[in-house]
Amino acid sequence: MKWNQSACCLYLLLAILFVPFLSREICLAQAPPSEVKPESPSAETLEKRKAALEHAQQGQTLLKQKDWKGAIAEFEKSVELQPGISMLHYLLGIAYLEDSQAEKSWVQIRKAVLLDAENKRAIQDFLKFWSFFDRKGILNVGTPEVEVLKLLGKPDSQRESNGETQLIYGFMWLNFRNASLYAVLDTRDLSAKYMTAVKSMKFHLGAPWREGYRMMNSTNALTEYVTSGETVQDYQQMFSTQRLFKLGEQFSAREMMNRMKAQVEKSYELEEWNVIADGENDILYEWRVAQSDKTPAQHEINRMVRGSRDMHRLGYVSRKLPLKPADREEWINRLKSAELILAHPETADLTAAQKQDLAHQLKLKSREIIEKQLQFIREGDVAAMQPYFTERVRKLITKEALEQAKKQAETASLEELVHEIEIQEVDGVLQAKIKMKNGRTLTTLVPVQGKWEADTIWFK
Incomplete structure (x- = not known):
């Protein structure tokens, strides 16, 4: 994986205050909280911890001086002495990134989040890397496994089960079927209970539609469909199906629509919001937003259906405006015809x-x-x-x-x-x-x- 300077610049402007975090990590390593008094560390262990802290502090000083290679050398020594401390890997990752060694930085940032799921700075930068991969289209459904490996590099671990392959990068899991990417899983707080649907929306698209992206995280499962020749990064039409975990137990479909409207109004210039078919637990509506510096103008038709546990949403988006009356009517009828059925009868x-x-x-x-x-x-x-x-x-x-x-x-x-x-x-x-x-x-x-x-x- 070799990035040019302009790509790397996406990740360089970080406001880093290292010492408070670093000191806290080292101190915790020296004196972990416990009701049972731990054995006193050996003199050799204490010496390693002290040396690791000194190298890390020197690395911080060199970073401020923009001596990237000097900082890398210091952080590498620190990590070698204390390989189990997340913040040290994070600091080394930042130094690599400043030196335009994105591939090595990516490896260290992953180690940081694997060692400490609460390292917010490492998580933030991990997600910046992930966003870069996403924009490249490498995380789309159907991407060959060999292409993913070329860009993301060797995974932290790999699993094989029932003819499927799972590549693990930090807290992100990539599932492959027949050597092609099938789904992306963000495993942070992801419950196995909600990974399996109780009910799902049954619908039919047919040609020329195909799956473009499939993702699941702790709050929802999303699948996006695009037409032949288009991608989820560059499309004129998109169809999506989304299952929002547990929200069927908490809100009506109408309440969910109103919550979505509030979010849209905060983020976009809303031109129209129209309820097509009203219902407490099954509602069909449409909305249009004007072009902005973030997104082009688009017209979206949604159906929200409340399930016994989850909330289900189907949506059609068109960026070919104005949406023709015949096309609008067709998609309204398609969304109306979808059925909420048992997911695994x-x-x-x-x-x-x-x-x-x-x-x-x-x-x-x-x-x-x-x-x-x-x-x-x-x-x-x-x-x-x-x-x-x-x-x-x-x-x-x-x-x-x-x-x-x-x-x-x-x-x-x-x-x-x-x-x-x-x-x-x-x-x-x-x-x-x-x-x-x-x-x-x-x-x-x-x-x-x-x-x-x-x-x-x-x-x-």
Whole structure:
């Protein structure tokens, strides 16, 4: 990772008052608070602490004198003597940054936040680095893992699980599927309880829309969609879905809309705010803001829906103004048609009515998917076909298998292949059997990481 001087300048103007923080860190290391009196440190340990403090103080003096390399040398000695102190790594990171060694600075800032999650200065500068990466588009959905590694460098740690890779940089986790970036997680105070949705908004976009960015932190989960050829950094249209943790327990949808309006009025020049369909727990509204030095003029249509635990928001943004009446009407209807559904019905304790509703949804979705698969068979597209099947049978989908199934694909009827769905429970988890019109089972759908996959090869 090599940055030019102009990029580095984004991080150089820091008002640093090092001594109070440094002294506090060193003193805490010497005398940690405890009800049980700790053993007295050895003379060698005390000598190391004293020497580390002296090098750090000298490094601070050299920073003020703009002797970057001299400061680096002093802070490196300090860190070597006391590697477990967050503030020392932070000071070394600042010295590297002042010397235009952004890559080394990035490593030290990460060490600082990993050692002390309350080091506010280190967190602030860590997020400046992260904002730089974000503006580069490297954190967008679909970025190849190799490209992320080129810019962000070697991660602090790495995990592999169920075919997925997780690269960890400080408190940020990057999740990859098939060697492409899938989601960004800010793990500060992120509760596992809220990572799993209770309910979610069901909607359909279709071509040319695609996922552009996916993020989760301690307060919300956000996914942003853009059209082909555009990015979340540079777009004319954007669609987003957001789940706001716990707020469904605290506010009505109308109250959330009013809170959002207050925030918009503080940050932008609001030109219009209009409630399209009013409701206490389900409200549809739109707003327009004028161009500013921060953002271009834009028109946004939102729907806010209150769930049993979380608040759910769908939003369409257009920067192609004025928004045509026909386009406005289309997006109003799209947002109105979205449904709040159980996020993971395959593991939920469903009533008979809910199972019937799930079967109906899966029937419609299965016909849509089987229609795609018939096309993939005719085209011999193995790569497009495989993701619809479980890992257990995916290897059986080959060029030869698709070639043999082409004749069947030419005469197959969706109504005959997907006649009804039979919901079953196996070991506490729901499964769905796709039944053909002749009564035979076409295939069995099983839940895998939040989606349904076929567990048998239905074509021959």
